[in-house]
Amino acid sequence: MANYCSSSSMVDLWLTTAAAARQHVCFHLIPRLSGVVPESCLLIVVGLLVGGLIKVIGEEPPVLDSQLFFLCLLPPIILDAGYFLPIRPFTENVGTILVFAVIGTLWNAFFVGGLLYALCQIESVGLTSVDLLACLLFGSIVSAVDPVAVLAVFEKIHINELVHILVFGESLLNDAVTVVLYNLFEEFSKVGTVTVLDVFLGVVCFFVVSLGGVLVGAIYGILAAFTSRFTSHTRVIEPLFVFLYSYMAYLSSEMFHLSGIMALIACGVVMRPYVEANISHKSYTTIKYFLKMWSSVSETLIFIFLGVSTVAGPHAWNWTFVIVTVILCLVSRVLGVIGLTFIINKFRIVRLTKKDQFIVAYGGLRGAIAFSLGYLLSSNHQKRNLFLTAIITVIFFTVFVQGMTIRPLVELLAVKRKKESKPSINQEIHTEFLDHLLTGVEGVRGHYGHYHWKEKVNRFNKIYVKRWLIAGENFMEPELIAFYRKMELKQAIMLVESGQLPSALPSTVSMQNIQARATPRLSKKREEEIRRILRSNLQNNKQRMCSFSYSRHTLFDADEEDNVSQVHLRKMERRVSMMKGRMSHYLTVPADRESPRPGVRRVRFESNNQVFSADSVPTAHFEQPSTPRTPDAVSLEEEVPKRRNLKADGGGPRGTVSDSNQGELNYQRLARCLSDPGPNKVENYPFMS
Amino acid sequence: MGSTNSTLSRIPNVEELMQETGFTPAHIVRLYDRFEALDKEKTGHLRPQDFGAINRLAMNPIGDRIIGSFFSTGQETVDFHSFVRILAHFRPADKNRPKDPSMPQPVNSRTSKLKFAFQLYDQDKDGKISRAELLQVLRSMLEMQVTEEQLESIADRTIQEADLDKDDAISFEEFRKSLEKVNIDHKMSIRFLR
Numbered sequence: 001m002a003n004y005c006s007s008s009s010m011v012d013l014w015l016t017t018a019a020a021a022r023q024h025v026c027f028h029l030i031p032r033l034s035g036v037v038p039e040s041c042l043l044i045v046v047g048l049l050v051g052g053l054i055k056v057i058g059e060e061p062p063v064l065d066s067q068l069f070f071l072c073l074l075p076p077i078i079l080d081a082g083y084f085l086p087i088r089p090f091t092e093n094v095g096t097i098l099v100f101a102v103i104g105t106l107w108n109a110f111f112v113g114g115l116l117y118a119l120c121q122i123e124s125v126g127l128t129s130v131d132l133l134a135c136l137l138f139g140s141i142v143s144a145v146d147p148v149a150v151l152a153v154f155e156k157i158h159i160n161e162l163v164h165i166l167v168f169g170e171s172l173l174n175d176a177v178t179v180v181l182y183n184l185f186e187e188f189s190k191v192g193t194v195t196v197l198d199v200f201l202g203v204v205c206f207f208v209v210s211l212g213g214v215l216v217g218a219i220y221g222i223l224a225a226f227t228s229r230f231t232s233h234t235r236v237i238e239p240l241f242v243f244l245y246s247y248m249a250y251l252s253s254e255m256f257h258l259s260g261i262m263a264l265i266a267c268g269v270v271m272r273p274y275v276e277a278n279i280s281h282k283s284y285t286t287i288k289y290f291l292k293m294w295s296s297v298s299e300t301l302i303f304i305f306l307g308v309s310t311v312a313g314p315h316a317w318n319w320t321f322v323i324v325t326v327i328l329c330l331v332s333r334v335l336g337v338i339g340l341t342f343i344i345n346k347f348r349i350v351r352l353t354k355k356d357q358f359i360v361a362y363g364g365l366r367g368a369i370a371f372s373l374g375y376l377l378s379s380n381h382q383k384r385n386l387f388l389t390a391i392i393t394v395i396f397f398t399v400f401v402q403g404m405t406i407r408p409l410v411e412l413l414a415v416k417r418k419k420e421s422k423p424s425i426n427q428e429i430h431t432e433f434l435d436h437l438l439t440g441v442e443g444v445r446g447h448y449g450h451y452h453w454k455e456k457v458n459r460f461n462k463i464y465v466k467r468w469l470i471a472g473e474n475f476m477e478p479e480l481i482a483f484y485r486k487m488e489l490k491q492a493i494m495l496v497e498s499g500q501l502p503s504a505l506p507s508t509v510s511m512q513n514i515q516a517r518a519t520p521r522l523s524k525k526r527e528e529e530i531r532r533i534l535r536s537n538l539q540n541n542k543q544r545m546c547s548f549s550y551s552r553h554t555l556f557d558a559d560e561e562d563n564v565s566q567v568h569l570r571k572m573e574r575r576v577s578m579m580k581g582r583m584s585h586y587l588t589v590p591a592d593r594e595s596p597r598p599g600v601r602r603v604r605f606e607s608n609n610q611v612f613s614a615d616s617v618p619t620a621h622f623e624q625p626s627t628p629r630t631p632d633a634v635s636l637e638e639e640v641p642k643r644r645n646l647k648a649d650g651g652g653p654r655g656t657v658s659d660s661n662q663g664e665l666n667y668q669r670l671a672r673c674l675s676d677p678g679p680n681k682v683e684n685y686p687f688m689s
Numbered sequence: 690m691g692s693t694n695s696t697l698s699r700i701p702n703v704e705e706l707m708q709e710t711g712f713t714p715a716h717i718v719r720l721y722d723r724f725e726a727l728d729k730e731k732t733g734h735l736r737p738q739d740f741g742a743i744n745r746l747a748m749n750p751i752g753d754r755i756i757g758s759f760f761s762t763g764q765e766t767v768d769f770h771s772f773v774r775i776l777a778h779f780r781p782a783d784k785n786r787p788k789d790p791s792m793p794q795p796v797n798s799r800t801s802k803l804k805f806a807f808q809l810y811d812q813d814k815d816g817k818i819s820r821a822e823l824l825q826v827l828r829s830m831l832e833m834q835v836t837e838e839q840l841e842s843i844a845d846r847t848i849q850e851a852d853l854d855k856d857d858a859i860s861f862e863e864f865r866k867s868l869e870k871v872n873i874d875h876k877m878s879i880r881f882l883r
Contacts, residue, residue, distance in 0.1 A: 443745030
């Protein structure tokens with residue numbers, strides 16, 4: 001028991017150290033430094049310090065255990081990357097990415113391995129015992145671009161989407177190549193000889209590993225999506241399914257020596273659209289936060305351990321070998337990228353510029369995967385220590401030198417950066433319009449191009465797949481509507497944050513019955529007023545930039561989000577249940593536009609289950625502490641039932657001059673437009689976010 | 690090469706066409722083959738029915754608009770030159786073109802592509818996308834899946850977001866501005882060989 005406690009407290013200690021280290025390193029110690037130096041570097045330095053400390057004490061510093069690495073530390077990062085992978089740029093560039101990942105890595109491995117073998121033949125180096133296969137094995141370990149390192153560095157520099165997805169995609173997809181090459185060469189070096197048949201089998205093996213990995217991942221992804229369809233009664237464990245299935249995908253494929261990383265990515269990508277359509281908003285938030293948390297912790301631990309392992313690990317330093325390795329890695333990467341781009345540009349619609357090529361080449365960082373693979377080499381493998389030392393040197397070089405200088409270089413070369421953009425309904429509509437247009441033009445041209453296949457996949461998805469994997473009636477909902485809804489909710493949240501909408505509602509108040517439906521009886525004038533207010537609100541409203549970034553560190557989230565969405569959800573429920581009656585209410589909440597806080601304004605709504613006939617128009621009052629201030633205050637009548645006994649007003653809506661809060665109007669707008677005949681199953685309104 | 694030349698010689702004014710659109714002879718030949726394949730009755734002109742025979746266009750939500758864009762106002766048929774000119778909009782832009790403001794924009798520049806897309810929205814050619822036109826487009830894209838109310842709200846919001854001069858319609862400049870973050874060259878180009 002004591003042993004168990006002590007070992008788990010060790011783990012705890014490590015984790016706490018890691019978290020604290022990250023916190024301090026990032027924010028407190030030297031804020032400006034963290035702007036210049038990427039976090040990964042700082043964390044490695046921390047690791048070095050910790051390792052040094054432990055050594056000074058006299059203890060044996062722990063080395064990054066490969067088992068721990070591959071089973072616990074790596075999956076969260078990859079899942080995070082795969083789940084939030086931006087699909088559109090990925091699929092648009094998938095050909096290029098695959099070429100870089102497969103052919104680029106192969107080129108790197110053979111170039112580095114071959115030339116190192118040539119080097120080792122030179123007597124003066126003193127490494128003649130290293131044979132070709134060992135060199136090739138080493139080449140294959142050190143040639144793969146590492147997703148963890150790439151993520152850590154690229155996150156901060158906000159490079160344009162194309163280059164980002166190229167480097168990042170390559171780092172993810174080259175796992176298959178690495179796995180195959182590593183296993184092959186390890187086997188071969190045990191056996192000693194290679195035949196043509198072996199090479200052929202190697203190629204076959206590659207396809208099996210990669211496609212098998214993807215298949216396993218996709219199967220688990222579909223299973224997860226299917227399961228999420230039925231979780232409407234057990235919302236609490238929805239996130240668990242996501243994590244479980246993904247991890248099972250990873251484990252299963254690793255078990256069969258398939259590519260675990262590709263399985264994980266495939267699982268995340270396949271599962272996401274359907275799961276998000278099915279799960280509740282809270283589950284989605286949970287998943288998002290957990291993924292970010294785990295991947296953050298993993299990343300921190302990995303880099304710290306790298307530092308510690310450097311101090312700890314057995315080293316065999318050979319100047320020539322190490323330096324030549326570093327140089328060769330750089331050279332092969334540059335040559336590979338240039339050569340491949342030359343070929344690829346013949347097939348691309350939008351060519352890769354020299355600047356793009358440079359960043360892709362320079363961004364080829366190596367990281368912990370290389371180290372772990374090296375560590376996995378059996379300890380009676382000759383030259384293991386030599387290899388490890390060289391690998392660590394390469395990793396240090398790429399992470400420190402390249403990682404630190406990439407940002408100034410990006411600025412120096414004026415590479416296109418990522419444009420932060422607000423989600424815009426215009427952009428969505430026009431992009432979809434252009435998609436249709438391009439598909440049509442491809443049809444005229446008679447060409448089965450990118451858009452054609454995209455269209456086919458979408459159609460297949462809509463007709464067959466969504467039906468099975470999405471709960472309730474939601475599978476019919478077109479993407480544009482989902483997007484619009486998302487936007488409106490985000491705006492409502494922002495308005496709550498900025499205080500224009502009461503967010504903390506006292507328990508007596510139930511905003512549960514905000515019926516908002518436009519009726520034909522809205523007079524023209526009224527409509528004009530509404531429109532004018534909304535328009536002016538849209539301009540005045542300081543909308544925060546919501547960027548759909550794949551950065552781990554920026555999460556769009558207001559703390560209010562849950563609060564508002566709770567309110568919102570309850571609202572929706574009530575509204576749908578009230579749809580049966582013919583209610584004609586439209587909502588205005590006049591409020592003070594100028595005040596930053598809602599102040600003492602009390603808004604009273606009451607739940608009401610009565611059905612009103614068409615011509616009775618109940619009214620409601622609002623207690624306003626402040627007087628109307630804005631000159632162009634326009635009023636719209638708020639018609640919400642106040643008490644059980646309604647005051648029929650006859651006539652039409654009556655306007656009272658008071659301040660109008662555009663924010664609230666927007667909220668009303670939101671409410672109104674969301675008053676669609678939603679899914680019949682009301683209580684578990686799935687939220688797409 | 691021989692067949693290319695012979696095909697080219699059958700097309701009148703082919704030099705001028707290549708100059709204007711920037712297509713290479715190989716492109717032109719491909720397009721001519723396609724034109725002849727569509728022109729089932731060998732009249733040398735395409736009619737709306739010929740376009741309608743293309744299955745993919747029939748299924749397309751905005752297929753009729755696309756077909757309509759090939760026919761300039763008043764014309765009943767499309768000849769090869771107009772066919773090529775319209776398709777030239779979708780050629781990938783030439784990156785090294787010197788930016789000379791005095792010269793007219795080539796037909797596959799970003800502005801021309803956007804203008805083409807704009808004209809597809811703006812059916813009555815008044816230079817603005819009115820709310821009604823936007824509603825029509827939304828209706829055809831979203832088919833039967835949404836209520837009229839939702840469509841109206843979306844249209845309203847779209848116009849509010851884009852409309853800077855408050856005329857309740859989207860002009861070309863506003864349209865262009867709302868798409869400034871999109872890589873139009875990438876989004877509106879297709880391959881012309883193979």
